[in-house]
Amino acid sequence: MKKIYDKEFKIQTIQMIKNEGKTVTQVARELGISGNTLYRWMAEFQQDGKQAFPGSGQLKPEDQASRDLQKRIRDLEEENEILKKAMHYFAKDRR
Incomplete structure (x- = not known):
């Protein structure tokens, strides 16, 4: 052990x-x-x-900051994908 x-x-x-x-x-x-x-x-x-x-x-402070930034990037990318899908959905509705 x-x-x-x-x-x-x-x-x-x-x-x-x-x-x-x-x-x-x-x-x-x-x-x-x-x-x-x-x-x-x-x-x-x-x-x-x-x-x-x-x-x-x-984690060391600089490693924690890096991890926090990576999480923030993932969250923003996910939000961006959701907004793109919503934009396409509403664009179809207008036709």
Whole structure:
């Protein structure tokens, strides 16, 4: 079973490595976590800072904005199709 670590734990682990001068291997051994996992956490934290590790079902703000815009586009395209069909329906009525 895959162990799930929360955002706070990940940040504290990264700070152990950065602030206490411990090696990734040493911290990995102490916590029973893969060294590769810790390197991935560190890279993600370095790239995204406090926005890293958004959690299950959560998105980074820029990803959420992108998803919201894509939904808005789909909604507008659907509305456009409905209006086109209505226009054709009423155009037939006038003949």
